[in-house]
Amino acid sequence: MEGISKIRSTQLFCLLFVSRIITALMLMPAMERSAITVDMLPRVLFWDVLAFLCILPIFRLYDHGKSGILDYAQVISPAVCKIVAVLLTLYFLFANINLISGFEVFSTTVVFPELNSILFLILFAVVCGYIASLGLEAVARASSVVAVLAVVIVGLLLITLIPQVRKFNFTPLFYDGVQVPITAALRSIANTTEIAAIAVVLPHVTGRVKRIYAAWAGGITVWIIVLSFFAVGALGAFATTQLFPFYTLAEIASAGIFQRLDSVMTSVWVACAVIKSGFLIYLASDCVRRAIPKLGKNTSILLLSAVTVGCAAFISLDEQRYVQMNNYTLSLIIFAVIVLVMPLTLLLLGAIRRRRKGEEG
Numbered sequence: 324m325e326g327i328s329k330i331r332s333t334q335l336f337c338l339l340f341v342s343r344i345i346t347a348l349m350l351m352p353a354m355e356r357s358a359i360t361v362d363m364l365p366r367v368l369f370w371d372v373l374a375f376l377c378i379l380p381i382f383r384l385y386d387h388g389k390s391g392i393l394d395y396a397q398v399i400s401p402a403v404c405k406i407v408a409v410l411l412t413l414y415f416l417f418a419n420i421n422l423i424s425g426f427e428v429f430s431t432t433v434v435f436p437e438l439n440s441i442l443f444l445i446l447f448a449v450v451c452g453y454i455a456s457l458g459l460e461a462v463a464r465a466s467s468v469v470a471v472l473a474v475v476i477v478g479l480l481l482i483t484l485i486p487q488v489r490k491f492n493f494t495p496l497f498y499d500g501v502q503v504p505i506t507a508a509l510r511s512i513a514n515t516t517e518i519a520a521i522a523v524v525l526p527h528v529t530g531r532v533k534r535i536y537a538a539w540a541g542g543i544t545v546w547i548i549v550l551s552f553f554a555v556g557a558l559g560a561f562a563t564t565q566l567f568p569f570y571t572l573a574e575i576a577s578a579g580i581f582q583r584l585d586s587v588m589t590s591v592w593v594a595c596a597v598i599k600s601g602f603l604i605y606l607a608s609d610c611v612r613r614a615i616p617k618l619g620k621n622t623s624i625l626l627l628s629a630v631t632v633g634c635a636a637f638i639s640l641d642e643q644r645y646v647q648m649n650n651y652t653l654s655l656i657i658f659a660v661i662v663l664v665m666p667l668t669l670l671l672l673g674a675i676r677r678r679r680k681g682e683e684g
Contacts, residue, residue: 329460329527329528329529330459330460330463330524330527330528330529331463331528331529331530332528332529332530332531332532332534332535333467333530333535334463334464334466334467335463335521335524335528335530335532335535336535336538336539336542337463337466337467337469337470338462338463338466338598338602339517339520339521339539340466340470340539340542340543341466341469341470341473341594341595341598341599342466342516342517342520342595342598342599342602343515343517343539343543344473344543344546344595345422345592345595345596345599346514346515347543347546347547347550347569348550348567348569348570348592348595349425349426349429349567349592350567350568350569351425351566351567359551359554359555359558359562359563359568360494360499360555361493361494361495361496361551361555362496362497362499362503362504362507363504363547363548363551363555364496364548364551365496365497365501365504365508366504366505366507366508366511367508367511367543367544367547367548367551368544369504369505369508370508370511370512370515370544371540371541371544373508373509373512374512374515374518374540375540377512377515377518377662377663378518378521378536380662380663380666380667380670381518381521381522381525381662381666382533383666383670384522384666384669384670385525385526385532387673389525389526390525390526391522391523391524391525391526391527392407392411392522392523392525392665392666392669393407393408393411393523393610393613394526395669395673396408396669397613398673398676399669399672399673399676403669403672404613405613405614407665407669408610408611408613408614409610409611409614410660410661410665411519411522411523411606411607411610411661412607412610412611412614414516414519414657414661415516415519415520415603415604415606415607415610416603416607416627416630416631417657418516418603419600419603419604419607419627419631420631420634420635420638420648421514421648421649422596422599422600422603423444423447423448423451423596423600423631423635424635424638424639424645424648425645426447426592426596427440427443427444427447427635427639428566428639428642428645429567429570429592430443431443431639432566433566433567433570440636440639441636441639444632444635444636444639445632447596447597447600448600448628448629448631448632448635449628450597450601451597451600451601451604451628452601452604452624452625452627452628453601454597454598454600454601454604455601455602455604455605455608455624455628456620456621456624458605459524459527459605462598462601462602462605465598466598466602469591469594469595469598472591472594473591473594473595476587476588476591477550477588477591480572480573480576480587480588481549481550481553481572483576484553484556484557484572484575484576487556487557487575488552488553488556488557489556489557489559490556491559492555492556492557492558492559492560493555493556506651509651509655510651510654510655512655512658513651513654513655513657513658514654514658515658516603517539518662519661519662520602520603520606521536522662522666523606523609523610524606550569550572553572554568554569554572557572557575558571558572558575570588570589570592573587573588573589604624604627604628604631605624607623607627608620608623608624608627611623611627
């Protein structure tokens with residue numbers, strides 16, 4: 324990552340916020356084999372606890388010289404840094420393929436059913452690749468605008484839904500048992516790519532990063548709880564039958580001159596997806612260039628975008644491939660390796676290195 328790239332902690336908040344809300348908006352109960360119920364409250368609270376625990380090793384790395392995971396690995400050994408960079412590249416690439424594949428399902432089944440999926444993937448990747456080429460600062464500035472628009476537009480949508488909320492749609496907490504929200508929380512944390520992203524961009528953020536992370540986790544919690552409240556109250560059991568229940572909320576909403584809030588909401592989704600995909604390509608490009616220093620920035624972005632399109636196109640040919648890619652166990656294992664095992668291993672190697680240097684001194 325270029326040393327001159329710096330963003331404020333508030334910009335990091337907006338970037339992470341936009342990245343996470345598109346994940347929430349694209350929630351597919353059928354894919355998760357879960358339902359939109361009041362158990363979304365304990366689910367997101369469990370996610371909060373897990374997000375707090377998972378970030379601790381990364382913040383511990385940061386406390387050693389205000390370094391990110393790549394810089395910390397470089398101090399241990401250039402070879403270790405290359406290994407970490409390759410693993411992070413694959414992780415961000417996997418996350419981006421997953422994102423674009425899911426967004427392709429949304430776009431070609433709900434919004435534009437006549438749209439050619441391959442053409443959509445190519446155009447989407449070109450736009451996201453261009454955004455990634457602009458750099459971290461540009462992506463962060465764009466996310467600030469998109470975050471404000473998302474809050475305003477979704478807020479307007481929810482206000483129009485207040486008259487349609489029905490008390491009888493709310494079931495007791497843990498109606499289907501405690502295991503359901505816990506499993507759902509584990510699935511949510513497995514898709515929280517933002518934690519790995521923080522590990523890479525930490526050295527390039529000014530301000531109180533830890534406080535911003537807490538604010539981000541809290542803000543996402545409020546966002547999901549509010550959305551879930553209206554999804555349950557306005558849709559009830561009907562929400563579970565919808566491929567994208569939060570989009571269904573926009574379809575049934577109406578507010579004065581905004582008779583088609585679903586179209587406005589779609590614009591927000593597209594903007595959030597573009598920002599997140601561009602961010603993921605940027606992160607993957609930075610990591611792969613740490614592994615292969617001679618690889619140019621634009622060349623790496625082009626290659627990563629091409630691989631993303633090829634894989635997403637292959638997945639789009641058979642919906643079962645997308646289901647397999649989102650396998651709960653696989654996603655959780657990959658997340659644990661990248662976010663927990665790798666940072667903890669680096670901390671151990673770093674401690675051994677410091678001890679050896681102390682003994683030699």
